[in-house]
Amino acid sequence: MNTFRTKLPNHFDLPRRIGRLRELAYNLWWAWNPTVQRLFTRIDFALWESVNHNPLRFLRAISRAELNAAAQNPLYLDLYDRVFADFDAYLKASDTWCTRTYKGRCKNQIAYFSMEFGLHEILPIYSGGLGVLAGDHLKEASDLGLPLVGVGFMYSEGYFSQRISEDGWQDAINNPLNFEELPVLKVLDENGQPLTVKVDFSDRQVNLHVWELRVGRVPLYLLDTNIEANAPADRRLTTRLYWSDLDLRILQEIVLGIGGVRVLRALGFEPKVWHMNEGHAAFLTLERARERVAEGMTFEQAIAQTRKNNVFTTHTPVPAGNDEFPLWLVDKYLSMLWPDLGLTADQFIDLARNRQSWGETFSMPILALRLSDGRNAVSELHGHVSRAMWRFLWPEVKDEDEVPITYITNGVHTASWMARRLRALYDHYLGEDWLEHLDDPETWEKIDLIPDQELWAVHNHLKRKLAFYIMDRARKRWRQGGFHPVQVIASGVMLDPYALTIGFARRFATYKRANLVLSDLDRLLEIINKPNRPVQIIFAGKAHPADEPGKMLIQEVYRAVKKAENGGRLVFLEDYDMNLARYLVQGVDVWLNTPRRPNEASGTSGMKAALNGVLNFSVLDGWWREAYNGENGWAIGKDAGPEEDPDDDEEAEALYHTLETEIVPLYYDERGVDDMPRKWVARMKQSMRTITPLFSTRRMLKEYVERLYLPALK
Numbered sequence: 001m002n003t004f005r006t007k008l009p010n011h012f013d014l015p016r017r018i019g020r021l022r023e024l025a026y027n028l029w030w031a032w033n034p035t036v037q038r039l040f041t042r043i044d045f046a047l048w049e050s051v052n053h054n055p056l057r058f059l060r061a062i063s064r065a066e067l068n069a070a071a072q073n074p075l076y077l078d079l080y081d082r083v084f085a086d087f088d089a090y091l092k093a094s095d096t097w098c099t100r101t102y103k104g105r106c107k108n109q110i111a112y113f114s115m116e117f118g119l120h121e122i123l124p125i126y127s128g129g130l131g132v133l134a135g136d137h138l139k140e141a142s143d144l145g146l147p148l149v150g151v152g153f154m155y156s157e158g159y160f161s162q163r164i165s166e167d168g169w170q171d172a173i174n175n176p177l178n179f180e181e182l183p184v185l186k187v188l189d190e191n192g193q194p195l196t197v198k199v200d201f202s203d204r205q206v207n208l209h210v211w212e213l214r215v216g217r218v219p220l221y222l223l224d225t226n227i228e229a230n231a232p233a234d235r236r237l238t239t240r241l242y243w244s245d246l247d248l249r250i251l252q253e254i255v256l257g258i259g260g261v262r263v264l265r266a267l268g269f270e271p272k273v274w275h276m277n278e279g280h281a282a283f284l285t286l287e288r289a290r291e292r293v294a295e296g297m298t299f300e301q302a303i304a305q306t307r308k309n310n311v312f313t314t315h316t317p318v319p320a321g322n323d324e325f326p327l328w329l330v331d332k333y334l335s336m337l338w339p340d341l342g343l344t345a346d347q348f349i350d351l352a353r354n355r356q357s358w359g360e361t362f363s364m365p366i367l368a369l370r371l372s373d374g375r376n377a378v379s380e381l382h383g384h385v386s387r388a389m390w391r392f393l394w395p396e397v398k399d400e401d402e403v404p405i406t407y408i409t410n411g412v413h414t415a416s417w418m419a420r421r422l423r424a425l426y427d428h429y430l431g432e433d434w435l436e437h438l439d440d441p442e443t444w445e446k447i448d449l450i451p452d453q454e455l456w457a458v459h460n461h462l463k464r465k466l467a468f469y470i471m472d473r474a475r476k477r478w479r480q481g482g483f484h485p486v487q488v489i490a491s492g493v494m495l496d497p498y499a500l501t502i503g504f505a506r507r508f509a510t511y512k513r514a515n516l517v518l519s520d521l522d523r524l525l526e527i528i529n530k531p532n533r534p535v536q537i538i539f540a541g542k543a544h545p546a547d548e549p550g551k552m553l554i555q556e557v558y559r560a561v562k563k564a565e566n567g568g569r570l571v572f573l574e575d576y577d578m579n580l581a582r583y584l585v586q587g588v589d590v591w592l593n594t595p596r597r598p599n600e601a602s603g604t605s606g607m608k609a610a611l612n613g614v615l616n617f618s619v620l621d622g623w624w625r626e627a628y629n630g631e632n633g634w635a636i637g638k639d640a641g642p643e644e645d646p647d648d649d650e651e652a653e654a655l656y657h658t659l660e661t662e663i664v665p666l667y668y669d670e671r672g673v674d675d676m677p678r679k680w681v682a683r684m685k686q687s688m689r690t691i692t693p694l695f696s697t698r699r700m701l702k703e704y705v706e707r708l709y710l711p712a713l714k
């Protein structure tokens with residue numbers, strides 16, 4: 001059966017010889033293949049940049065004359081033919097890790113549900129790490145040949161753009177997305193009308209349309225309620241990510257969980273594994289049970305059958321971060337479901353009742369944990385934390401270690417995050433097919449074959465590229481107006497492409513403590529303003545619009561950045577997204593991370609940095625606690641169990657001490673006549689060798705298959 005459910009439109013006027021460019025425009029495969037992107041950049045590099053790396057906008061804007069020239073250029077056609085030979089072979093998927101390892105079993109479909117997907121900056125349907133992980137999961141599933149299908153939302157406004165006022169206050173700008181300019185296609189029914197799927201709320205029905213996004217071999221279905229058939233209130237459900245209004249939020253989650261199952265049925269998919277990325281999609285367990293009850297089973301029988309195929313990944317290490325609803329809301333919107341399941345109101349609430357000191361709630365993670373046999377946390381430490389947090393759900397289990405929640409440490413999709421120049425270096429020294437053997441530590445032994453000078457030259461190139469990109473952005477922003485001269489400096493025009501550069505970019509949630517490095521500003525300025533050994537720190541990140549403490553943290557950081565005394569060495573970049581993330585993780589020297597342990601369930605941006613030769617300097621929380629070996633980066637503070645409360649002052653002191661006595665000297669001292677810090681480069685190689693193979697989605701997804709998906713198929 002054909003994987004995709006839409007037909008490609010034929011609305012570009014392209015020369016016949018290069019007419020297949022439209023197929024690429026509608027498949028994100030180009031996003032992780034730099035050679036493929038050259039099919040666009042070779043025609044017009046400046047245009048590719050100005051359309052924000054969007055092939056659809058590119059093909060609309062490019063002149064016919066330029067296309068004709070490309071269609072007659074033998075060099076271009078040679079590249080074109082090679083790319084399409086690869087594309088066709090890739091889509092055919094006859095020889096993949098999945099078919100080689102599992103043969104016929106490779107046909108069993110896996111559904112993957114997530115509230116957000118971070119696939120590329122042109123699709124702002126993600127807010128942070130959870131979404132980027134989901135996007136990387138899909139790309140890796142495609143590369144491995146897993147028959148996976150994604151389900152999420154096509155937000156009509158997407159996540160907001162960020163502006164910072166002169167006083168450091170975050171302004172959220174909501175931009176309606178133009179779906180015509182995005183590589184999504186509306187799924188039609190057999191009459192050529194938009195496929196419509198209905199979901200019931202107790203008092204009404206809501207209609208969904210569905211958009212298809214092709215991620216290599218994997219289809220992602222994005223639900224959309226913003227259609228005429230719905231009441232205005234319901235049209236808003238898929239406007240934005242994470243409404244703080246609980247009414248909207250529970251309806252969103254009903255649409256995702258219940259609507260998502262119905263959409264897959266309507267499209268003819270028959271998943272054998274149902275994977276929930278976080279609790280937001282947990283209502284899918286109930287819809288699957290309802291299907292069985294409708295066929296005549298009791299609720300107990302239905303649950304016993306369906307839970308075998310459910311897989312739930314938790315990402316939340318603190319009880320307060322969990323998604324839950326007051327009982328009256330559950331009553332208001334889900335009461336129609338109880339009779340369908342053969343349950344009373346009380347029995348229904350009991351499925352996910354969470355007793356708090358201040359009252360009772362209906363907890364989405366509890367629902368998912370109770371109704372799934374596959375359950376995992378996302379790092380070793382997070383596994384401990386999750387087992388402790390949820391052990392009350394298994395009162396019969398004596399030993400906390402026996403609580404049935406395992407862990408699979410997160411990874412990142414290497415090809416999406418690795419700089420093109422570095423990839424070329426690897427092609428040369430690790431062998432053309434290194435990407436095929438990326439998770440094999442042996443591949444990485446060859447890293448010593450790379451001459452230090454070459455690696456250092458690539459690194460410095462990427463650093464200059466970052467600095468020029470930032471200066472260019474600052475200039476453009478200045479030209480637009482509404483920007484104070486102080487903000488121009490704060491946004492990085494004085495960056496020195498040769499100074500030791502530290503990056504700190506992530507969501508501004510308070511537990512991530514962006515201000516830790518600023519806690520003794522005089523001390524910090526003393527360290528970073530030394531003559532001949534300058535250090536600069538680049539901050540970036542958004543706070544959720546309803547997160548007042550998060551926004552205040554941005555303001556605190558921005559006020560420090562704006563101070564004249566720091567001489568432009570502290571920088572805050574507006575509007576962190578996947579594009580800026582790529583520049584930063586490829587172009588800084590050190591990646592700083594200072595979460596309050598054990599709140600960082602895993603963290604992934606440090607993995608993106610490591611695979612580009614950037615050294616991590618981080619609290620021993622989440623993934624870094626597993627990756628750090630004493631020689632591949634630096635730790636802040638000491639390793640400790642989840643019980644021990646880290647002390648901010650102590651950790652800040654440890655941070656300054658290591659920065660001053662280890663990091664700065666390693667970078668500036670002992671440079672030879674070639675001005676290359678040998679020991680620094682050695683540490684880069686240590687980091688790349690030990691981290692890249694393990695903290696990849698390649699390793700991660702194979703673990704999901706072997707430890708959670710295959711058992712679910714039995």
Ligand SMILES: *Cc1c(COP(=O)(O)O)cnc(C)c1O
Pocket residue numbers: 127128129130132505506507576577578581602603604605606608
């Ligand atoms: C990778 C990534 C994240 C996650 O970063 P963490 O360090 O895990 O918080 C968030 N936002 C963007 C845009 C990313 O690319």
